[in-house]
Amino acid sequence: MNDNIVSDKFKEKCTLLDNGSIMIDFNDWESISQFVYDSGFDYLMCITSYDLESDDTLGLAYNFYSTSEKKYLEIRIEFNNKEEIFSIANIWRTADWHEREAYDLMGILFKGHPDLKRILLPDDWEGHPLRKDWEEPEYYNGMPVPKDKSYWE
Amino acid sequence: MYKILDKSIIGADEMVLNMGPQHPSTHGVLRLKIITDGEIVSHIEPIIGYLHRCFEKHCENLSYEQIVPFTDRCDYLAAMHMGHAYSIAVEKLLDIELPQRVEYIRVIMSEFQRIASHLIAIGAFGLDVGAITPFTWTLRDRERILDLFEQVTGARLLYNYIWPGGLAHDLPPNFIRNSIDFLDYFEPQIIEYDNLLTTNKIFIERSADVGVMPKEVAINYGVTGPSLRGSGIPFDLRKNEPYSIYDKFDFDVPVGEGKMGTIGDSWDRYYVRVLEMKESIKILRQALSQIPDGDVQSAMPKKIRPKKGEVYSRYETARGDVGFYIRSDGKNIPTRLKMRSPAYCNLSVLNEISAGWMISDVITILGSLDIVLGEIDR
Numbered sequence: 001m002n003d004n005i006v007s008d009k010f011k012e013k014c015t016l017l018d019n020g021s022i023m024i025d026f027n028d029w030e031s032i033s034q035f036v037y038d039s040g041f042d043y044l045m046c047i048t049s050y051d052l053e054s055d056d057t058l059g060l061a062y063n064f065y066s067t068s069e070k071k072y073l074e075i076r077i078e079f080n081n082k083e084e085i086f087s088i089a090n091i092w093r094t095a096d097w098h099e100r101e102a103y104d105l106m107g108i109l110f111k112g113h114p115d116l117k118r119i120l121l122p123d124d125w126e127g128h129p130l131r132k133d134w135e136e137p138e139y140y141n142g143m144p145v146p147k148d149k150s151y152w153e
Numbered sequence: 154m155y156k157i158l159d160k161s162i163i164g165a166d167e168m169v170l171n172m173g174p175q176h177p178s179t180h181g182v183l184r185l186k187i188i189t190d191g192e193i194v195s196h197i198e199p200i201i202g203y204l205h206r207c208f209e210k211h212c213e214n215l216s217y218e219q220i221v222p223f224t225d226r227c228d229y230l231a232a233m234h235m236g237h238a239y240s241i242a243v244e245k246l247l248d249i250e251l252p253q254r255v256e257y258i259r260v261i262m263s264e265f266q267r268i269a270s271h272l273i274a275i276g277a278f279g280l281d282v283g284a285i286t287p288f289t290w291t292l293r294d295r296e297r298i299l300d301l302f303e304q305v306t307g308a309r310l311l312y313n314y315i316w317p318g319g320l321a322h323d324l325p326p327n328f329i330r331n332s333i334d335f336l337d338y339f340e341p342q343i344i345e346y347d348n349l350l351t352t353n354k355i356f357i358e359r360s361a362d363v364g365v366m367p368k369e370v371a372i373n374y375g376v377t378g379p380s381l382r383g384s385g386i387p388f389d390l391r392k393n394e395p396y397s398i399y400d401k402f403d404f405d406v407p408v409g410e411g412k413m414g415t416i417g418d419s420w421d422r423y424y425v426r427v428l429e430m431k432e433s434i435k436i437l438r439q440a441l442s443q444i445p446d447g448d449v450q451s452a453m454p455k456k457i458r459p460k461k462g463e464v465y466s467r468y469e470t471a472r473g474d475v476g477f478y479i480r481s482d483g484k485n486i487p488t489r490l491k492m493r494s495p496a497y498c499n500l501s502v503l504n505e506i507s508a509g510w511m512i513s514d515v516i517t518i519l520g521s522l523d524i525v526l527g528e529i530d531r
Binding site: 018019021042043044045046048049050051053061063067070074092093094096097105118119120121122129130 | 386463501
């Protein structure tokens with residue numbers, strides 16, 4: 001189902017995964033993203049951020065679709081959680097809110113993003129809740145967070 | 154209804170106007186920070202998250218079966234679609250084949266849900282531009298669909314009916330006859346809406362030519378569903394990438410043609426929804442006449458424990474292309490579940506298409522995008 005135009009062009013930079021998606025190094029993302037756009041993948045469906053439990057590695061999965069040629073492409077990058085990732089919000093405008101969400105919930109930093117700030121959580125929220133090592137705080141804005149949850153479970 | 158982009162015409166001081174979160178025209182708890190120049194909008198920043206309940210974090214602590222009711226609460230106006238979309242994603246991960254009867258019942262439920270959701274969209278859009286009566290008429294007809302859902306599932310809004318691998322239970326005895334009765338009643342009603350609202354002079358003046366969304370902008374912003382088709386792009390997943398059994402039915406994909414103004418204006422986005430209801434009726438009549446017999450739970454797995462892997466699945470809801478990205482670690486709970494919300498992407502285009510319009514036109518444009526905040530905020 002996935003298209004192999006990217007893996008043909010950047011042979012030595014790509015690793016093919018089981019489900020046909022392509023794993024690339026995050027340093028190459030800047031050049032490859034422009035190539036992906038130029039080869040007709042005009043519709044960015046989704047950006048999924050994920051956390052690998054074992055170490056400090058985070059991941060991003062980009063799902064593309066070409067509306068003219070009806071082709072799919074999934075590109076994945078995995079990186080240390082301190083790294084800054086090239087933002088594609090200036091190529092696909094829809095990536096703007098997807099990247100803000102990935103920053104908000106997973107704490108992934110993007111360089112070159114027009115306005116990187118929280119989108120779903122309030123501005124004074126601390127931490128990024130979708131990280132696997134996230135722990136519930138004792139207090140939120142001075143209010144104690146209830147520890148006994150038996151009444152809603 | 155004038156679009157003014159040349160700032161020298163007015164050149165007044167910029168003012169920040171706050172609309173919402175408690176505003177009847179924002180369709181829920183949405184806040185719009187509007188920077189205006191006189192009465193002309195120069196920039197809009199939608200501020201969302203008032204309904205955020207961290208659906209994705211919940212899913213990391215629940216088994217696959219327990220997630221179904223949570224998906225219903227995402228898009229509460231089209232709960233059946235969300236359950237269907239999620240079930241398709243899990244079935245893709247498990248790689249199971251469904252009995253034909255299950256597929257038919259799912260399609261019937263989804264198309265009824267599409268009509269119900271579009272009725273709200275049409276009525277509420279009329280309400281936004283000042284037409285009160287159509288809203289009461291569309292709600293009256295939606296009630297009859299909810300009655301049908303109540304017969305089947307026992308609930309009127311949040312159904313928990315479509316489960317991964319099957320359905321909660323089979324149809325009640327008189328359902329097929331009641332459905333055909335409803336379709337016979339409902340088909341002439343669409344002509345009534347057309348007379349009352351679609352061709353109404355005041356309505357056309359308020360919505361035609363307002364908030365034109367060009368094709369390239371729509372695709373670049375990831376806009377999907379009726380809002381995309383209003384811009385003249387015949388893209389519908391049911392037709393282009395058929396899932397379930399949609400390839401068995403004969404129906405068309407209506408697109409905006411700019412009948413009253415420019416292609417991709419608010420009127421086009423509205424009218425695509427009216428035409429889509431007619432297509433849904435076509436699908437329903439075919440599905441109701443062809444439905445086979447069978448057991449609806451025969452393919453349902455006892456325990457959902459997919460093997461290690463990832464899946465991305467797409468589904469066409471009443472608002473657009475919903476995607477579920479699920480990562481499985483071989484346990485009975487997903488390690489990561491991401492929902493690509495269609496209304497979230499549709500809302501992000503608001504600033505692009507409403508700059509230069511007056512504040513009252515922003516209400517029109519927002520109404521024509523048909524957003525549901527429960528799904529945007531997740």
